[in-house]
Amino acid sequence: MSDLSERLREHGLRRTPQRELILAAVDRLGHATPDEVLAEVRTRSEAINISTVYRTLETLEELGLVRHAHLSDRAPTYHSVVDHEHFHLVCRNCHRIVSVGPDVLADVLARLRDEHGFVADVGHLTMFGRCVECAEPEEET
Amino acid sequence: MSDLSERLREHGLRRTPQRELILAAVDRLGHATPDEVLAEVRTRSEAINISTVYRTLETLEELGLVRHAHLSDRAPTYHSVVDHEHFHLVCRNCHRIVSVGPDVLADVLARLRDEHGFVADVGHLTMFGRCVECAEPEEET
DNA sequence: TTCCATGCAAACACTTTGCACCGTG
DNA sequence: CACGGTGCAAAGTGTTTGCATGGAA
Numbered sequence A, B: 001m002s003d004l005s006e007r008l009r010e011h012g013l014r015r016t017p018q019r020e021l022i023l024a025a026v027d028r029l030g031h032a033t034p035d036e037v038l039a040e041v042r043t044r045s046e047a048i049n050i051s052t053v054y055r056t057l058e059t060l061e062e063l064g065l066v067r068h069a070h071l072s073d074r075a076p077t078y079h080s081v082v083d084h085e086h087f088h089l090v091c092r093n094c095h096r097i098v099s100v101g102p103d104v105l106a107d108v109l110a111r112l113r114d115e116h117g118f119v120a121d122v123g124h125l126t127m128f129g130r131c132v133e134c135a136e137p138e139e140e141t
Numbered sequence C: 001t002t003c004c005a006t007g008c009a010a011a012c013a014c015t016t017t018g019c020a021c022c023g024t025g
Numbered sequence D: 001c002a003c004g005g006t007g008c009a010a011a012g013t014g015t016t017t018g019c020a021t022g023g024a025a
Helices: A002-010 A017-029 A034-044 A050-062 A102-116 B002-010 B017-029 B034-044 B050-062 B102-116
Strands: A066-069 A077-080 A087-091 A097-100 A118-120 A126-131 B066-069 B077-080 B087-091 B097-100 B118-120 B126-131
Touching (some): A002 A017, A017 A034, A017 A050, A017 A077, A034 A050, A050 A066, A050 A077, A087 B118, A097 B102, A102 B097, A118 B087, B002 B017, B017 B034, B017 B050, B017 B077, B034 B050, B050 B066, B050 B077
Parallel strands (some): A087 A126, B087 B126
Antiparallel strands (some): A066 A077, A087 A097, A118 B126, A126 B118, B066 B077, B087 B097
């Protein structure tokens, strides 16, 4: 939390209970959509508003305290950045999420930088596919 | 087009003018959102409905004729599969899109398969970041 | 003639915004 | 006590669905 106050102060923003509650909820949840964050906050304390959740998640992301990635075709999911940087594998069949450290991608990132002049942001990356347990996709229809 | 009729027949689906128009539009556009596909179709022929566009893109994807990826935080973009398989780099600053062949990822895919039991779908992949021209993002923040 | 496909409009899910009030600094 | 933050409600996007009609096979 102290990290939060600090960052807020640096940016001339105010410390509010809502901001603390929301950051704490994201930390606890691991990966969560704005809706899920709202629900989590509400289990602990009183009702805060969904638009505050959206505004706050945006703020926290600007402060570098959380990140978001698109783990489904629908809502984005936020996760705390205190966890080390990672990217996500999402199984299209069982929807299991695996977090993978950035090392695997080191070579690829270097090549993309050298050959395509592009600096990729690993923390935001999501790769969809299938885990071996769900291996066989449907044949035709 | 003949490819379309063929695939449709294989799946017991019907060939309709809308389906041909929409596939042709995706081919022409390269990367396009459902909205853009609709607009493109309308420049050529008469009004077709947005819900038909959605339904048809879904069908075409099931037939393996188009694919979609998430190139922005908003709408998905569809592209024809006649272009060889590729993934996308998207610059957060200038929104330029670079298509990259799957080879760069060969090693990574092998490692993900071996170490995480995960078969990633390259064709759907998007990596966000910055191209060198847009290089320096803000510090901190 | 049979059903699949389409158009239309309404419903949905998610997100953003305007404004008055509240509370931090 | 000034001004940024919040709650609330309404409006905005992007997408899906139910149903009656239309048209491919």
